[in-house]
Amino acid sequence: MLHAKLDLAAIRMPWLNREFLLRASFVALFVLLTYQFPWRWLRFVTSAAVLRISSSLGMATARVSFDTIRIQGQLFRVVIACTFVDVFMGSIPLLWDVRKSLLRNASRLLAVAVIFFGLNLVRLEIAQVLYFRGVPWTLADEVLGGFAYFAVWLFLWRRTWRLLREV
């Protein structure tokens, strides 16, 4: 798992830290801000990637609109939450290291964005495969989505804790 072995007794819990609370407030603000934009291009790119991967796995695929794809006769619409952009935007305040330069932070965030995009594609594709093997969509997509969010949380937790500990 992503969880690091940390000496919990030696440090204060982050939720008691003022900086952590400030970062947490920014998380809410960033996520709210994310949903103010349609992210059409990202929904298109995500659906295109899913379409290609599904096609390479031998499924019958077709694009219906910029955010809707047809796989094995079933329509799937890619909404904002499906792109993981909300997760990425919410991660920025937790990952930002104030002691590092803007360029360093930006390049780190870019790497995180790529990782998140890949992780998201993997979970969407697993959901597709499970669904077409008879697993209900709720279980295939949503429960798996919950696990993906949790994996991201563990990653962020480790990073944020380290940041707070180093201050």
Next chain:
Amino acid sequence: MQRTPTHPALGFLVLGALLVSSPTTPGQSCSFKPVLQGRVCTKPGAPCKPPTVGSGNVGKCTTEGLHPEELACECQGSPTPSYNITLSPLSPTYIDTDVATSTITVIAFNGFTGKVDFSCTVSGVPHPAPSCANPASATVTNGSATSLLRVSASTSAAEGTYTVTVNAVDGHGRPPDNGSQSSTVSVSHVRWILMGGGRISLLTFVALLALWSVRLLWRDKRDA
């Protein structure tokens, strides 16, 4: 039979006189440029867009101030109040037995005010097509106004992609300068699935978080 100049010098003389008498040189096209309030014309004699009133309603070739050799087409009449309409893309783009909506925005020019009535039509094959109710009228008072277009499909609507066209007229029966506007919507009775996290994702995440927190606290206690 056409008479030709008997001496070549006479031909040059005629050409020179033409050059002096008219700002439009034969064979030279008149460029166009946007002028105040966005009124443009494409060539001399062409109607100005948006239309203007009076003698300046058609484009006129004039010389440029600093470049007398260049000609430009300008609309010089006082502007007529007019309007454009814009249509946002119908959303959702795919409907089953639900409704797709779009915002119609009226953009006023040259102080246009008043009521704008809308009508809508759905075109495309196959039939029966989804239906659209005529959008409510919009009253422009301060530069712009909006109305809502609703396109609905029933279980009997045939699957396919349809074009929804919105026409508008103002109180004087004048259409918008940019004409009617269209958007497309598709009907499918195949159930589509929303990809991505929903409530169950969140519940799963919270449950995992709770388990993880309990484990952390337990380990914290044990280590202490």
